Amino acid sequence: MQIKQAIFDESCHINPQALVQGQRPWAAILSCADARVAPEWIFGLGSGELFQVRVAGNSAFNDGIASLEYAVAVLETPLIVVVGHSGCGAVKAAMGKEPLTPLLEDLVQPIRESLRSGDDLTQAIQGNAQYAARQITQRSNLIAEAKDSGKVRIIPVYFDLNSGLISKL
Template structure:
């Protein structure tokens, strides 16, 4: 903890310097797709758009037609200028989500390149490298929101609940998930509990994130993505 505390002023100083060095015109270009108002509500509104399109992808629809329906939801969105993205980034939300191929944050939140800072790993764990990446996102990029996103049918949580032998690396991966498990929980409850646990770990294990949260510079939430409906629900 002491080492993390010592890193806070250095990171914050670096973030301030980077922000000050960015030209106002570049900031404007990079902020072109940032939703107005609260970032969390912006994510949830974007997800409503995705969920509506996702539920239209019914049986009897060809793969090409399904993709056309998905792409149609982006007609209401926007894309940051590629030349501006070549010069910098100003994401307005950060996600800790599973590496599962069915969980694609840009689709789920109808976002273009440069909008979402992402940390992805099986089981959406709060692992060391991921937390360090989030420290950078908050302290340097000034991202105001971190959302830890669990999802239905998560294989990593299912494996953590089972007793089958795994490789040493997989055992290490599942340790934090197993630490979140509660006796009697079904799979969905365990997935939700794991997302809450990972969100809580961010400030417990990072002085940078703890200070930023205390100062109102970042909000940390957990949520659950239901693959069938395409809906994201906040967790208490």
């Protein structure tokens, strides 16, 4: 309850009327579904500022890439940030041997593709965020062209829950 109160006190400062006109997010985020990595909270932002795609393990799935295409082409969002975070359960699951449901197997497949032999969990999480960032342009001509022409930048980052620091990868 205390956490909820703190978040609302800090982020509910935007006049709702300002949002009715439409969205003009200055960044699009591809992040994990993890409750601890809510983008507005970690970047200290409010409603209307970030276009978000969230899925456990922050992989670049077709639906997510299509959503990012909308952000780049229609909303003219100039920045895509892929956020990997410490202690990511989806990356842990991808590295582990525990049996998963068929749907979870699908979910961890791109994470497994990103793993390099000898990776520890942190290296795997960081490598996965970099892999997801590359997948966006490899699978979307629209975003690849926007990147080449300088209309959008794509930056993978690592959010460390222990220190609260976000570092570029």
